[in-house]
Amino acid sequence: MASSSKKVCVVGAGVAGLVSARELRREGHDVTVMEQSGGVGGQWLYDPRTDATDPLGVAGAQSSIYASLRLNTPRETTAFSDFPFFPSNDGTGDARRYPVHAEFLRYIRDFCDAFGLMDAVRLNTKVLHVGPLALRAADDGGVKRWTVRWSSRHGDCEGEVVTAEEVFDAVVVAVGQNTQPRLPTINGMDMWSRRQLHSHSYRAPDSFEDQVVVVVGCHPSGSDISLELCTVARDVHISVKSMDDGAVFPGMRQAVSRHHNLHLHLQIDSMCEDGQVVFVDGSSIVADAVIYCTGYDYLFPFLDTGGLVTVDDNRISPLFEHTFPPALAPSLCFVGVPKSVVVPRFYEAQARWVAQVLSGRKSLPPVADMLRSAEEYNRARETAGVPKRLTTTSSTWSTATRSGRRIAGSRGWRTGRTSSCGPPSKECAMPRRASVTTTATATLSSRACAHRAGLPAGRRRRRKTRG
Numbered sequence: 001m002a003s004s005s006k007k008v009c010v011v012g013a014g015v016a017g018l019v020s021a022r023e024l025r026r027e028g029h030d031v032t033v034m035e036q037s038g039g040v041g042g043q044w045l046y047d048p049r050t051d052a053t054d055p056l057g058v059a060g061a062q063s064s065i066y067a068s069l070r071l072n073t074p075r076e077t078t079a080f081s082d083f084p085f086f087p088s089n090d091g092t093g094d095a096r097r098y099p100v101h102a103e104f105l106r107y108i109r110d111f112c113d114a115f116g117l118m119d120a121v122r123l124n125t126k127v128l129h130v131g132p133l134a135l136r137a138a139d140d141g142g143v144k145r146w147t148v149r150w151s152s153r154h155g156d157c158e159g160e161v162v163t164a165e166e167v168f169d170a171v172v173v174a175v176g177q178n179t180q181p182r183l184p185t186i187n188g189m190d191m192w193s194r195r196q197l198h199s200h201s202y203r204a205p206d207s208f209e210d211q212v213v214v215v216v217g218c219h220p221s222g223s224d225i226s227l228e229l230c231t232v233a234r235d236v237h238i239s240v241k242s243m244d245d246g247a248v249f250p251g252m253r254q255a256v257s258r259h260h261n262l263h264l265h266l267q268i269d270s271m272c273e274d275g276q277v278v279f280v281d282g283s284s285i286v287a288d289a290v291i292y293c294t295g296y297d298y299l300f301p302f303l304d305t306g307g308l309v310t311v312d313d314n315r316i317s318p319l320f321e322h323t324f325p326p327a328l329a330p331s332l333c334f335v336g337v338p339k340s341v342v343v344p345r346f347y348e349a350q351a352r353w354v355a356q357v358l359s360g361r362k363s364l365p366p367v368a369d370m371l372r373s374a375e376e377y378n379r380a381r382e383t384a385g386v387p388k389r390l391t392t393t394s395s396t397w398s399t400a401t402r403s404g405r406r407i408a409g410s411r412g413w414r415t416g417r418t419s420s421c422g423p424p425s426k427e428c429a430m431p432r433r434a435s436v437t438t439t440a441t442a443t444l445s446s447r448a449c450a451h452r453a454g455l456p457a458g459r460r461r462r463r464k465t466r467g
């Protein structure tokens with residue numbers, strides 16, 4: 001082990017935590033990954049529980065994915081740089097280019113096996129508290145070590161729970177961003193006695209059969225769930241902030257014109273006790289259920305930084321390049337915070353940067369410069385009219401690329417050590433969901449794959465849309 005090796009705790013064994021473990025080990029660090037669930041994969045570890053007792057909260061479920069979910073990012077880009085996401089050899093999986101969620105979980109498990117990561121992972125281990133061993137000012141070398149307290153469960157839910165504490169040189173927070181529901185505030189919402197849930201708790205459409213359902217929000221989950229529901233529900237009413245393209249997911253206008261029971265509305269003005277939902281244009285319907293597809297909040301309940309890192313309206317600050325809190329860097333860092341980036345490739349680049357900074361192979365700018373950079377980034381977003389809650393959403397490819405170059409060096413984050421473009425599969429059609437990111441990645445990768453297959457890229461792109 002290198003003399004600059006550190007004892008590092010990674011919180012979370014989703015793709016961000018696992019790739020952090022791999023990169024940290026490559027750099028010679030001693031890694032422990034603590035994962036509260038009984039398996040690795042994070043969001044991709046499908047959990048059929050629907051949080052019936054707390055449909056607007058989390059009530060224990062970590063994963064927000066629903067039964068029918070297929071990736072809306074193609075195999076070629078949804079892969080670690082040196083571990084291609086090929087269909088399984090035995091033909092038991094889903095070989096499509098946009099496969100179902102279980103196929104991606106299989107890939108994540110294969111990644112763990114290939115790089116021997118499981119011996120670093122402690123499953124059923126929930127981190128309860130991360131705090132500095134001794135809080136020292138940044139100009140006095142900053143925080144050097146962290147105390148991590150966790151509870152560990154053996155066996156099933158009934159198993160014995162043990163709580164313990166351990167000191168680490170560094171902590172990588174990789175707990176994801178899609179678990180804590182973000183809810184709107186709507187007049188009468190508290191009084192509305194019918195079924196309300198967040199998309200976090202949605203699993204399957206069956207229980208909405210013949211019902212009138214309002215879906216709030218029309219981004220990937222909102223459009224996906226609406227299209228699934230309209231096959232069983234009597235009517236599905238999608239409520240959007242505005243009729244601008246940014247608020248209505250690409251393809252949804254056409255979908256609405258094709259499905260007699262799918263309707264598009266502006267925002268909800270109020271909800272009444274008798275089941276009425278009134279929209280801002282004065283129109284109203286009586287609904288059986290409302291599903292909020294309104295996104296998620298960052299949440300780090302275990303993190304005690306003495307106020308040096310705060311989360312305000314989904315802005316985590318200050319964070320240099322969405323990774324290092326300047327005053328606590330490099331011993332505390334975050335992997336997996338940016339949204340709308342290519343996952344897991346971007347997180348891999350972040351993890352490599354973290355590993356190299358911790359070993360001393362790369363250095364960070366002075367604390368004051370990192371702070372200035374983080375503040376300038378936030379100010380620039382504000383000047384551009386980006387709401388605070390979208391601070392970490394990479395607005396354009398150039399933003400992601402700029403940030404990625406800084407993190408990954410001149411090679412950037414899109415190029416891996418080797419190409420991960422797998423063989424083109426027979427089924428290239430996109431799933432219902434499609435995102436702006438996806439469209440860009442699909443265009444890039446379909447060109448690459450079409451090239452491999454000797455096909456003109458346009459032939460694949462024409463097959464992209466689907467009801």
Ligand SMILES: Cc1cc2nc3c(=O)[nH]c(=O)nc-3n(C[C@H](O)[C@H](O)[C@H](O)COP(=O)(O)OP(=O)(O)OC[C@H]3O[C@@H](n4cnc5c(N)ncnc54)[C@H](O)[C@@H]3O)c2cc1C
Nearest residue numbers: 012014015016035036042043071072126127175176178336
């Ligand atoms: C509905 C849905 C669809 C999506 N579709 C796509 C897609 O098609 N393509 C794509 O690229 N991305 C998609 N994503 C985004 C997806 O979340 C990311 O691709 C990626 O899986 C995020 O990985 P992560 O490791 O950052 O977080 P997560 O997968 O959320 O993993 C975080 C891990 O941290 C653990 N954890 C949390 N708190 C603690 C604690 N206190 N102690 C110990 N462990 C803890 C959790 O149990 C979890 O295992 C989708 C997300 C959702 C919700």
